[in-house]
Amino acid sequence: MQTRSPTRRKEESPSPSPAMGTRAAGKPKTTAAVGARAARGNKQAGAATKREEATAPAPAPAITSTGSSQSPPPEVEPSTRKVEGGEGDSALAKRVRDDEEDKEAAQAFNFRHFWNFLFSAQANFEDIKEENPNEWMIDLIAADIPPMRHTDDPGAIYAKCYDAVQVYSVEVKQIKCGLRWPIEVFGHVAVRDSLDRKRNLVFNRGRDDCQTLTAEDSSLVLTGPSRYVLAMDNPDFEVELKVKGIAETEDKVLSSHAFTFNCIYDDGSSVKRRVASNKRSTVQITFALIPETVEATFEVKVVDGSLDPSLRPHFFASTHHHPSTKCVLLDPREGAMVISDNNSVKLTRSVVSVEVLGGLKLTAEALDDEKAVVPRTTIIFEPQRDGRVDGFLDLNCCKMVVKVSWSRLSIC
Structure with a gap:
């Protein structure tokens, strides 16, 4: 048997293909060439970058996201x-x-x-609930629903004693960011329900009619709502308040807040206090759900005598459901009592929601310069589903008649 030597086996082993040989032989050389070209390219790119940085304008400041779902993508220019x-x-x-x-x-x-x-198809965002109780349109979609809607319509089958939201007060609890008491505040506070989606104003003042707030007296003078607030489909609260500056360009936003009151699971057993804080203020809204209510609209007329001009009248109402919480009808901070040509007293607020199985207490008092109560008188009303009732007040030789118009609520 023939024996092959290791040298012979090596010589007889198959040789690589020309292609394989080319790749194997050229790999180190190719890698070195690529590395040299890459180094030259990096050097040239670095020089170009330095030239561009020297001639390019300063970059625009970045815009930080507000967290809003409506914010545009970062690549879109602000303009x-x-x-x-x-x-x-x-x-x-x-x-x-x-x-x-x-x-x-x-x-x-x-x-x-x-x-x-x-x-937006139903109303404009800026639309305001009108306060005229005598004129309203038939078209319910565009209707401006007034108070006393069913006072003279006892047979309305769609009018019932629904739950309502009562707004008691709006108070600026704290000011920050360089603001100092006193401050002059203007703007609006409103509630929207599912009836007409319009702003049912609770507070509304223009820049030329600011209310001055102090550290000792920082609650707003409420003038509404102008009708009941239906506690259905979760009403929305809207706060937009500003502090007046020396010039209009120096006005500052005091509070810009909106929230929805989830009243579906609320039994109305407690008064709610919603606190909204930002960098300039802390604002508190006090309100409550009143179950199975009727709407009470007040009208006051002087029938005999007159109130001493040095005294400031104070009328407020409370209900059986929350007897210790007041709805101010005539705010003493507004000064002397204003009486029209037909002897009607100009009330600060005239609409209150009352539980139909409860009671309504109206208190009238007069305050002197020291804020001491001089005379005080109270009337108790039993709620009605419709119609009108009268009561009488005798306030420091000034006799007045109070007329309460009752109305059930409607969801359409």
């Missing part, structure tokens, strides 16, 4: 951003961007857009 939702939204969007750390403003911004998405 090309489009804000939808109706007239006035561009100014609101700018304020949100300028005050990005204020989550309250972003929340109000989102509330407006969401409201426009749902109800």
Whole structure:
């Protein structure tokens, strides 16, 4: 048998293909060439980058997201951003961007857009509930629903004693960010329900009619609501308050807040206090759900005598459901009692929601310069489903008749 030597076996082993040999032989050389070209390219790119940095303008400041779901993508330039939702939204969007750390403003911004998405076909966002109880349209979609709607309509089958929301007070609990007492406040506080979606104003003052708030007296003078607030489909609260500056350009946002009251699982057993804080203030809204209510609308007339001009009248109502919480009808901070040509007293607020199986107490008093109560008188009313009842007040030789108009509520 023939024996092959190791050298012979090596010589007889198959040789690699020309292609394999080329790749194997050229790999180190190719890698070195690529590395040299990459080094030269990096050097040239670095020099070009330095030239561009020397001639390029300064980059625009970055825009931080407000957390709003409506915020545009970062790559869109601020000048090309489009804000939808109706007239006035561009100014609101700018304020949100300028005050990005204020989550309250972003929340109000989102509330407006969401409201426009749902109800813009039914009403305009800026629409306000009119206060004229004698004129209203038949078309319920566009109707401006007044108080005393069913006072003279006892047979209305769709009028019932539904739950309602009672607003008691709005108070500025704290001011911050360089603000000092006293402050001059203007703006509005409103509630929207499912009847007409309009702003049912609780407080409303223009810049030329500010209310002065002090550390000792920081609650707003409420002038509404102008009709009951239906506690169905979760009513919305809206707060937009400003502090007046020396010039209009120096006005500052005190509170810009919106929230929804989830009343579906509320039994009305307690008074609610909603606190909203931002960098400039802390505002508290006090309200409650009143179950199975009727609407009480007040009218007061002087029938004999007159009130001493040095005394300030104070009328307030309370109900059986929350007897210790007051609805102020005539605020003493408004000064002397104003009487019209037909002897009607101009009330600060005239509508209160009352539980139909409870009671309504009206208290009238007069305050002197030391805020001491001089005379005081009280009337108790039993709620009615419709019609009118009268009562009489004798306040320091000034006799007045109080007429209460009762009305059930309607959901349409």
